Amino acid sequence: MPQARRKRSESTPDGATLHLTRFLPYRLSVLANTVSHTVAKLYEKRFGITIPEWRIIAVLGGGETLSAGEIAQRTAMDKVQVSRAISRMLDSALILRESGDTDRRKALLTLTPKALDIYTQIVPLALAYEAQLTSALTEEEAALLDRLLSKMQAQADQLSSAPEQRLPKT
Amino acid sequence: MPQARRKRSESTPDGATLHLTRFLPYRLSVLANTVSHTVAKLYEKRFGITIPEWRIIAVLGGGETLSAGEIAQRTAMDKVQVSRAISRMLDSALILRESGDTDRRKALLTLTPKALDIYTQIVPLALAYEAQLTSALTEEEAALLDRLLSKMQAQADQLSSAPEQRLPKT
DNA sequence: TTGCAACTGTTTCATATGAAACTAAACTGA
DNA sequence: TCAGTTTAGTTTCATATGAAACAGTTGCAA
Numbered sequence: 001m002p003q004a005r006r007k008r009s010e011s012t013p014d015g016a017t018l019h020l021t022r023f024l025p026y027r028l029s030v031l032a033n034t035v036s037h038t039v040a041k042l043y044e045k046r047f048g049i050t051i052p053e054w055r056i057i058a059v060l061g062g063g064e065t066l067s068a069g070e071i072a073q074r075t076a077m078d079k080v081q082v083s084r085a086i087s088r089m090l091d092s093a094l095i096l097r098e099s100g101d102t103d104r105r106k107a108l109l110t111l112t113p114k115a116l117d118i119y120t121q122i123v124p125l126a127l128a129y130e131a132q133l134t135s136a137l138t139e140e141e142a143a144l145l146d147r148l149l150s151k152m153q154a155q156a157d158q159l160s161s162a163p164e165q166r167l168p169k170t
Numbered sequence: 171m172p173q174a175r176r177k178r179s180e181s182t183p184d185g186a187t188l189h190l191t192r193f194l195p196y197r198l199s200v201l202a203n204t205v206s207h208t209v210a211k212l213y214e215k216r217f218g219i220t221i222p223e224w225r226i227i228a229v230l231g232g233g234e235t236l237s238a239g240e241i242a243q244r245t246a247m248d249k250v251q252v253s254r255a256i257s258r259m260l261d262s263a264l265i266l267r268e269s270g271d272t273d274r275r276k277a278l279l280t281l282t283p284k285a286l287d288i289y290t291q292i293v294p295l296a297l298a299y300e301a302q303l304t305s306a307l308t309e310e311e312a313a314l315l316d317r318l319l320s321k322m323q324a325q326a327d328q329l330s331s332a333p334e335q336r337l338p339k340t
Numbered sequence: 341t342t343g344c345a346a347c348t349g350t351t352t353c354a355t356a357t358g359a360a361a362c363t364a365a366a367c368t369g370a
Numbered sequence: 371t372c373a374g375t376t377t378a379g380t381t382t383c384a385t386a387t388g389a390a391a392c393a394g395t396t397g398c399a400a
Contacts, residue, residue, distance in 0.1 A: 017293070019179050020244065020245065022313055026246075031326060032199045058188060058190045070348090074204075079349065082388080083349060083351090084350090103395075105348040106349090126193065127188060132329055134325075135325060144311070148314075148315050151304070151306045151307060160208045238379060239378065239379080248378085250358060254380090275379070
């Protein structure tokens with residue numbers, strides 16, 4: 001016979017409740033992980049590259065020449081991550097590095113033809129995955145999703161700098 | 171004078187283009203990272219716990235008793251992550267473990283009063299963060315966001331099992 | 341000049357992560 | 371009953387990660 005359990009609600013001091021599966025940060029994290037894991041497998045299997053490498057290919061795919069720092073900005077990766085991805089790509093002949101003329105600290109980075117070839121192959125694949133992901137959405141929903149993500153990212157950026165001030169003091 | 175650059179479009183074989191900042195997997199990843207980083211700092215600073223620990227507190231916060239495996243399911247973490255979080259929580263006296271009567275492989279896990287106290291303090295904080303994050307959204311937008319995330323998660327789960335079949339063969 | 345601060349990118353180091361191996365317990369079927 | 375299999379959870383091991391220290395270069399001000 002089951003032991004009697006003290007009746008206990010999930011309510012907190014101010015009566016609010018929290019179910020993890022309804023909690024936005026949790027849902028975003030799970031969704032992003034699911035998606036990242038899938039595309040990572042895809043890129044790895046077909047082209048032998050990681051997501052950081054893919055991001056670099058994506059921003060250099062237009063033929064532009066950027067420095068490591070500029071790549072870091074545009075890919076939202078930190079400089080360590082970029083530095084390591086670049087060194088892997090140098091090994092696998094995906095990227096070309098020449099030191100800048102005016103500023104020898106900055107290295108000018110360009111994709112090799114091999115990487116450009118990957119780029120032209122991978123883009124349709126990436127877009128196809130994205131299309132699959134949003135295939136259950138109507139046009140209007142997809143457009144709104146776009147706006148909602150932008151708004152939330154802006155808000156998340158705000159809150160990331162000094163969230164303490166705007167949250168209860170406990 | 172800038173060197174003449176070969177005119178190069180970003181188009182791929184089928185004419186599609188890809189800008190990383192418009193690419194859904196990238197945007198989801200960046201947003202989830204921003205959010206996770208912020209809440210992780212919050213939990214760490216105020217309560218000295220990590221996100222895995224927070225998730226365990228969240229699912230046990232109602233006073234329920236679960237096994238490690240059940241926790242793994244409900245928190246979308248893998249068993250290794252759960253095992254390690256539990257061992258940390260045992261050290262910091264946040265969790266109580268007693269081996270099951272009927273099945274001694276399963277450990278029955280419950281929060282200690284100390285953890286329940288954290289729970290009651292952290293929930294309003296977590297909800298406040300969530301509210302801030304969606305503060306730029308209208309009621310309708312927030313409701314739609316909910317639906318969109320659910321739809322996309324379902325789709326992402328589908329695609330995570332056998333994406334090859336549904337994507338171009340390259 | 342030259343000495344110091346700022347900047348770019350790399351390396352180090354300590355920790356986090358996850359796949360696979362492993363241990364212990366519990367079923368299963370002859 | 372007792373081998374073989376499945377399950378729960380832990381540990382190992384190889385790799386990933388990021389903060390901080392670092393080396394080299396540039397800019398600036400005295």
